[in-house]
Amino acid sequence: MSTTDAQRPRTRREAKRANPYGHVQKAIDEIDERLGVAKGGRAFLDKIFPDHWSFMLGEIALYSFVVLLATGVFLSLYYVPSQSTVVYHGMYKPLDGVRMSEAYLSSVNLSFAVRSGLLVRQMHHWAADVFIGSIVIHMARIFFTGAFRKPRETNWIIGVTMLIMAILNGFIGYSLPDDLVSGTGLRIGYSILLSIPFVGNYLAVWLWGGSFPGHIIL
């Protein structure tokens, strides 16, 4: 981009030929001088993505994760992570006067009282299901096409780790509403932890803060 006086453009047309990308070029120059992103950025934008449908499974996982994050933030603004007992006097009349945990009360309120709360809960629920399902199918694609082999072993291990974390996170999300299935799930999780040789009873009692149901798990 060195322009001497002799080459200085005289007409608009010449200016355009000297710098055909105008403001975009200017903005990219400014950014690249600070962050050095032009090289990688171009490679990223130019990347040719395989046309086969099975390469979209990872995208499904990615976008369901985005949905999970967005809806999860919304839900976390209304959810109350407390096991203390309260009495329900909300919009859903059949439950009026019933003693329940604050966590469950906030879940009921999310479904009945918070505007669009039920929709967001359902989106979160289904996105979580699709998330884990698509990861599993995506990993199966990688496994059966041999895409885990050298030099991509690290990617594979990271992928398996992320699948395990996704399952654990799914379990945690399942447990939060403190409804009947949450309780059963937590009970089973506690018992599985309990079954670990040597340290199981320590881990279970520490994580739950006493024997099941404890008072700190939510």
Add this chain to the structure above:
Amino acid sequence: MSDHDGDVAVDDGTRTPVALPVARFDDPHLQPLARHPARTERLIALTMLAGIGGVVWFGVAYVQNYSSWVLGVSLAVGLLGLGFGLTAWGKYLMPQGPFVEERHTLSSTEEERTAMAAAVTERTQVVVKRRGVLGGLLAAGMGLFGIVAIFPLLRSLGPAPGNLLEETDWKKGTRLVTITGRPVHRDAMQPGGIVTVYPLGLEKTDSGQATDQTVLIRVQDTDLVTMKGREDWAPDGYVAYSKMCTHLGCPVGLYEQELELLVCPCHQSMFNVRDGAVPQFGPAPRPLPQLPLKIDAQGYLVARDGYNQAVGPGYWSRTSTPRQNGAQ
């Protein structure tokens, strides 16, 4: 940048140059897949307009506080409309390709790797090995720190379980009550009946509902002996078992009255009520512990003693032999 007149193929050293020709309209790779692009574009525009309509509808529905399904349908119309539009745009109107990009190798050049190996070897020999004592001291210090850090970390996790898992709140003479706190009289149940009972006063507590929950069943014959050594544990045909499945701790709340089987809803373990709740089917590894019962002077059911073993699922340090606890 100055000679942008030719191909835009760029070789920045990390990627194989991609032959992306400057747009030539006769290049079949750059033609859209659609046979009538203008018509397709109109269709896609309609789809996207429907999507926009859906999004607006969602906004209105939210502000007007319509019911959940309206919110869901409007959002679905909105996002699906835009999404189908975008997909169709990419599939039918964008250059159809195929385009080729060679795989680039991840590894560095031979020279860079040699230089790295040289750096590792020489630095180690010259800089680190010369001061072996310091290196050893540093390693010893960090190692010791790692060991002593375990103690506060462990303590922060909470008290050890002790025999928290071995014992329940059932003691000798504890009265059996239902969830409403009502004691169970010897005439309260018909044969074939089942009720969940708790220790008196604990029916509303977490530990009462989780650990102490017990199923009380009345069978036809009044002299039921479920096992040798349990001759007087089931007075008047009343027999009580821990409600916690020995598999994973689910409440064994289903009673198959005809076959006198307790069934766990989680994994379908079945326990024979008559034979000391020995598992007949399913993954449960042990019988449900039996609560010895007797009938007190007022005719109410009380525990003859506590459970003689840990209730619920197993764990490593679980005592496998039943405690002798004077129930006989």
